[in-house]
Amino acid sequence: MRGGWCPIGLSQDLPAGIAAPVILDGRELVAWRTGEGVLRLFEDRCPHRGMRLSFGFVRGDALVCLYHGWRWGADGGCRAIPAHPELTPPKSLVVPRFAVREAGGLVWAALGDGPDDPPPETPADVRPLATLAIDLPADVVSAALGAGEERLVEKEEAGFALLLAIQPVDARRSSLHVLLRGADASPLAALDAAEALRMRIEREGAPA
Amino acid sequence: MTRDLEPAVRDAWHVLCRSADLAPGAATRLRLLSRDVEVARNAAGTVSARLLDGEAVATREAYGHVFACLGTPAAPLFDIAEFAEDDRRLATCGAVRVRASGLRLVENFLDMAHFPFVHTDLLGVEERPEVPRYDIEIRRDVDEVWATNCRFWQPRAAASSAEGQMSEYLYRVAGPFAVMLYKTCPADPSRFDVIGLLIRPAEPDLSYAYAFVLVLDEASSETAIVHFQQTIFLQDRIVLENQRPRLLPLAPNAETPTRADMSSVAYRRWLKEKGVRYGTVEGLAGHGEAEGVP
Ligand code: FES
Ligand SMILES: [Fe+2]
Numbered sequence: 001m002r003g004g005w006c007p008i009g010l011s012q013d014l015p016a017g018i019a020a021p022v023i024l025d026g027r028e029l030v031a032w033r034t035g036e037g038v039l040r041l042f043e044d045r046c047p048h049r050g051m052r053l054s055f056g057f058v059r060g061d062a063l064v065c066l067y068h069g070w071r072w073g074a075d076g077g078c079r080a081i082p083a084h085p086e087l088t089p090p091k092s093l094v095v096p097r098f099a100v101r102e103a104g105g106l107v108w109a110a111l112g113d114g115p116d117d118p119p120p121e122t123p124a125d126v127r128p129l130a131t132l133a134i135d136l137p138a139d140v141v142s143a144a145l146g147a148g149e150e151r152l153v154e155k156e157e158a159g160f161a162l163l164l165a166i167q168p169v170d171a172r173r174s175s176l177h178v179l180l181r182g183a184d185a186s187p188l189a190a191l192d193a194a195e196a197l198r199m200r201i202e203r204e205g206a207p208a
Numbered sequence: 209m210t211r212d213l214e215p216a217v218r219d220a221w222h223v224l225c226r227s228a229d230l231a232p233g234a235a236t237r238l239r240l241l242s243r244d245v246e247v248a249r250n251a252a253g254t255v256s257a258r259l260l261d262g263e264a265v266a267t268r269e270a271y272g273h274v275f276a277c278l279g280t281p282a283a284p285l286f287d288i289a290e291f292a293e294d295d296r297r298l299a300t301c302g303a304v305r306v307r308a309s310g311l312r313l314v315e316n317f318l319d320m321a322h323f324p325f326v327h328t329d330l331l332g333v334e335e336r337p338e339v340p341r342y343d344i345e346i347r348r349d350v351d352e353v354w355a356t357n358c359r360f361w362q363p364r365a366a367a368s369s370a371e372g373q374m375s376e377y378l379y380r381v382a383g384p385f386a387v388m389l390y391k392t393c394p395a396d397p398s399r400f401d402v403i404g405l406l407i408r409p410a411e412p413d414l415s416y417a418y419a420f421v422l423v424l425d426e427a428s429s430e431t432a433i434v435h436f437q438q439t440i441f442l443q444d445r446i447v448l449e450n451q452r453p454r455l456l457p458l459a460p461n462a463e464t465p466t467r468a469d470m471s472s473v474a475y476r477r478w479l480k481e482k483g484v485r486y487g488t489v490e491g492l493a494g495h496g497e498a499e500g501v502p
Binding site for chain 2: 028044045047048049050051052055065066067068069081082083084085087093
């Protein structure tokens, strides 16, 4: 499979040293950033005994599983197995990784190999606002926003220029990552406008 | 109604509830192996149970709990000899609901390697995470899995212990959903405390755990003992409800065991040999209620 880029979050919500669960197209993933700021996207499942890695914690440049403390490096390889301090983990012991990129305050991911093209550009004058959860599938949200096939769409709402990135979460849910254009606009008032937009989409998109 | 259950599960004994949860004259409905079971105690104190569609099922009352078998018992209820020693005290911890396969609960109970990370500063410390080699065997005569010569460094191994010790353990899987451990008793190092975990599999991926402790501890109150066990188990529950898949995979390449997981490997092999499917990934097709596997 060769999926395109999908937005999965705002860069500001993933600071260094943090691991967070992400669901994209029904797949459970974990986005995490090393202490030095390198961003990674792994399957949210430890190869050892299946524990969700998003419950783990970042130590330096490794993601440590909560269950038995196995350490996973940024390349996906297992660095250490605490129950056997003398053991060097085999090279074949890896967590599946997915392509992840950042552009203009947005985090983009691709299931499968990752496309050759970079993720969509965002204008230089945007500021990240918030991520809103919507109880509707992404295609319904896209239709309501007139986004067509695009994941990123600009929308005028109550006088604010909002940049909206649509994430398919699963068959019933999506996320809307909201950025604001223009240096003078008030983020708090823009957030109210985005929230009103979200409520309108849910009202219009809800099955009758 | 129980014909679709494999004999290894249908003909085994499973915990239903605690004895204390069933007063004389009381009756209650419980879920066991995706069936509704009504269990009652008459005025004379005798316990009986039946499937809601009418069939009576075999029951036993022992070890502070009520047990049932939905088929024809393949063997008597497993013996826990320490219950005959009258200087011991029993503390039962009651039911804890866990959204996971009961087989995952057994595996977690058999596992020492998680102590420093899940029970930090209670059953293990991060500075001493090593699991020394232990022995494992499937005892064919009694059809049980045993892990012996287990050792692990513990900062506070029981409610009664104030300082660290190298704890010695024996683990015993007495049934697909019944497991216990024998552990150096801080009050008398020549004897063992017994800690058991009896699981009522309600659905393939939904369990009720009944932990008990049979100890020589005279100092701690029953409340303190129960509280300690509950603290431990609630820490385990966070892990258990977040393992993927929720059902236990029996295929050898589904997960990645190391030497510390020899007991889990033997347990899975034993389950496979017996033909246990309930609560496994492989049994998913046979039992409609389970959630999908990612
Ligand atoms: S499940 Fe992750 S270290 Fe064991
Ligand atoms: Fe535990």
